[in-house]
Amino acid sequence: MQLSDFNYELPNDLIAQHPLANRTDSRLLELVPDEDKHVQLVDRQFREILDLVKPGDLLVFNDTKVIPARLHGKKETGGIVELLIERISGEQQAWVQIRASKVPKIGSIVEIHNQAGETFDVEMIGYDGRFYEVRFPENVFALLERFGELPLPPYIEHQPDGEDAQRYQTVVAKNPGAVAAPTAGLHFDELILQQLHDLGVNHVALTLHVGAGTFTPVREEDLSKHKMHYEWFSIPESTLQAIEETKRGGGRIIAVGTTSLRALESQAISGQSGGQTNLFITPGFQFKTVDCLLTNFHLPKSTLLMLVSAFAGVDNIRSAYQHAIQQQYRFFSYGDAMFLSRLETTKL
Known part of the structure; x- marks a missing residue:
C-alpha cells in the first residue's frame, strides 16, 4: 500500500x-x-x-x-536552539531532535538554560541521519527535572501548564x-x-x-x-x-x-x-x-x-x-x- x-x-x-x-x-x-x-x-x-x-x-x-523532555538553549554563536529528547541512551547521553535556524555542528557546545537563569552545557557528539546524540555533564534525568519542559505534541497549541x-x-x-x-x-x-x-x-x-x-x-x-x-x-x-x-x-x-x-x-x-x-x-x-x-x-x-x-x-x-x-x-x-x-x- x-x-x-x-x-x-x-x-x-x-x-x-x-x-x-x-x-x-x-x-x-x-x-x-x-x-x-x-x-x-x-x-x-x-x-x-x-x-x-x-x-x-x-x-x-x-x-x-x-519526562520533561523539551530543552531550550543557545549555540555558541548565540542562535536559539530547542532540543527534544528522542530517547535516553546512557546515564549522560541522549538522542535528540533539534530545532534551530542552523543545526550546531558535531563537537560544538549548546548552552541550556531554565527560567531561573541556571545553565549547563551539552556537547554535540553524533548524528545518525535523523537524530543527534548529545552528552550531558551529569545524569540526564536529574538535569531534565531542573531544566526540562513537558513535551506536549506539536498539534497542541498552548504552553504546558499544571493541568x-x-x-x-x-x-x-x-x-x-x-x-x-x-x-x-x-x-x-x-x-x-x-x-x-x-x-x-x-x-x-x-x-x-x-x-x-x-x-x-x-x-x-x-x-x-x-x-x-x-x-x-x-x-x-x-x-x-x-x-x-x-x-x-x-x-x-x-x-x-x-x-x-x-x-x-x-x-x-x-x-x-x-x-x-x-x-x-x-x-x-x-x-x-x-x-x-x-x-x-x-x-x-x-x-x-x-x-x-x-x-x-x-x-x-x-x-x-x-x-x-x-x-x-x-x-x-x-x-x-x-x-x-x-x-x-x-x-x-
Whole structure:
C-alpha cells in the first residue's frame, strides 16, 4: 500500500487542545466486526468499556512516564536552539531532535538554560541521519527535572501548564523515559480500574518508552522504504505469565494503546522480553498476541494509523474515521477512543 492510502481531512476544531474534566468523560467508538469482516459502528461513552469486556479478559497497559523532555538553549554563536529528547541512551547521553535556524555542528557546545537563569552545557557528539546524540555533564534525568519542559505534541497549541502536568500522564505511569504519553491509557482513572477488577478483568503492565519519532511524518510514498524509529521496551515475566494464563482460560488480551501492542507483538516475533524495537506494522501483518485494541484517533499518514488499519481492516478504519468526523469526535492525544477487535485476515 502507499502513503496516500492513509490520508484523510480533519477539521482543526476536532483536534482536542485540553483534556475533559474527568478522564472517563471521553467518548468511545466501538467497531463490531461481522461475518463478512465489515464492522458496525457503535457510539458509546468511555465508561461503557465495562460492557465491552468480560471476566477473564486481560488489559495490558504501558506504564511509561512522560519526562520533561523539551530543552531550550543557545549555540555558541548565540542562535536559539530547542532540543527534544528522542530517547535516553546512557546515564549522560541522549538522542535528540533539534530545532534551530542552523543545526550546531558535531563537537560544538549548546548552552541550556531554565527560567531561573541556571545553565549547563551539552556537547554535540553524533548524528545518525535523523537524530543527534548529545552528552550531558551529569545524569540526564536529574538535569531534565531542573531544566526540562513537558513535551506536549506539536498539534497542541498552548504552553504546558499544571493541568497538563497531571493529565498528560496515565494513572499507571511509574517508569520515566517517554517523551509522549501512551494516550489510550489517559482515559482510565483509579475507580474504573477497580470496577474492571471487580468484574473479573485484571490488568498488567509493560514499559515502552514512547519516542519523539512517533510524531515524525512518513515521507516515503512507498511504505517499504520508510525507516521506523527505535523505542526501548521491557515486559516483566509476570505480565507474560498472565498473558499465557489468560489465553489458556479463553480470555482476550486487550492492548491499551498502540505502544502496548507493539511491545507485545515485538516479543512474539523475537522471543525477547525487552530491548529496542522498530517494528513497523502495516496491513498484512499477522498478529500473534493481541486480540483487542483500545486506541485514540491518529494523525493522517502516520505509522499509528497504518497499525490500526492492519489490526481492524483498512476499509473499516476509513469508515470509522469518516463517522468520527461526522459525529464530532475529539481527535489525538486528549481526544476520544476506539475499541477494536482483531480481524483474523486483514482486508487489503
